[in-house]
Amino acid sequence: MAKFNKDSIGGTLTVVVLLSLICSLIVAGSAVLLKPTQEEQKQLDKQKNILSVAGLLQADTKKGDIKDIYAKNIEPKIVDLATGEYVEGITNFDAKTAIKDPAQSIAINPEDDQAGLKVRAKYAEVYLVKGTDGKVNQIVLPFYGTGLWSVMYGFVSVQPDGNTIKGITYYEQGETPGLGGEIENPRWQQNFVGKKLQNESGESAIRIAKGASADKDHGIDALSGATLTSKGVDGSFKYWFGANGFGPYLAKLKAGAN
Numbered sequence: 001m002a003k004f005n006k007d008s009i010g011g012t013l014t015v016v017v018l019l020s021l022i023c024s025l026i027v028a029g030s031a032v033l034l035k036p037t038q039e040e041q042k043q044l045d046k047q048k049n050i051l052s053v054a055g056l057l058q059a060d061t062k063k064g065d066i067k068d069i070y071a072k073n074i075e076p077k078i079v080d081l082a083t084g085e086y087v088e089g090i091t092n093f094d095a096k097t098a099i100k101d102p103a104q105s106i107a108i109n110p111e112d113d114q115a116g117l118k119v120r121a122k123y124a125e126v127y128l129v130k131g132t133d134g135k136v137n138q139i140v141l142p143f144y145g146t147g148l149w150s151v152m153y154g155f156v157s158v159q160p161d162g163n164t165i166k167g168i169t170y171y172e173q174g175e176t177p178g179l180g181g182e183i184e185n186p187r188w189q190q191n192f193v194g195k196k197l198q199n200e201s202g203e204s205a206i207r208i209a210k211g212a213s214a215d216k217d218h219g220i221d222a223l224s225g226a227t228l229t230s231k232g233v234d235g236s237f238k239y240w241f242g243a244n245g246f247g248p249y250l251a252k253l254k255a256g257a258n
Contacts, residue, residue, distance in 0.1 A: 053155045053169040054129045075128040084248030095121045112244050114235035115145030145236030148228040150174030162253025168192045180229030191220045197241040204242035208234040
C-alpha cells in the first residue's frame, strides 16, 4: 500500500479539500443550530420598534419584558391593500418574502412608483395598539422606500382617525451617516407628530422638502445636505399612504369600518 505523502501536491490538495469540507460542515451546522435564535432575535427587534413608535417602550424597559408588553398591548392584523379589509387565516406573514412570490405580490406601474419599489406584497401586517380599556388608541403601519443608497424601512403610528401621525421611526437604512442617516434622529422624526397623512380629498399629502414646514398640516423640512434621501422619504409617504398603498385601509378607518 502506497504511503500517503502530505508534502506532495496531491497530498496538499487532499488536506485542503478535507479541511474545507470540515469547515463547511461546521459552518452549515452552526447556521442550522443558530437559526431559531436568529429568528427569535429578529422578531424581538421588530416588536421593540413597534412598541417604540407607539410610545410603549421606556428607557428602562428590560429586554425580557418586550414580549410581554407587546402581547398585552399589540394586536397584529393582515390587511388586503387593494380593499383595505382585514384578511383572516394568514400566519407568519413576511413582506420581504412575499414580494419574491408572484402569487403574493404585484408589479407597480412605474408612474405610480414614487417609493421606487417596482413590486410590493398584496398584503401588509398592521398593528392595533390597545389601551388599558382594551380600545384601539393608535395603529402602527409599516412603510419603506428607496433612498440614496438603500431601502429605508420604518413604521408610522396614526391615531384611530386614520390620518393624524402620532410618531414615526426608521429601524433599517443604509444612508450616509450624519446626512441621510439622520432619518433615525428622534429630533427630526418629532417633526412628523401631529401632521396629517392625507388632505381633505383623501390624497396622500405629506411633503418633505426645503421650507415645507410652512405647511403646518402636511409639511416637514428636508434634511440638510441629504436631498435624495429626503426625496426618498417623501416618495415613501406619497406611495404608502396614497391610493396604491394604505389608502383604502385609511379610508375605512376614517369611516369607522375597521
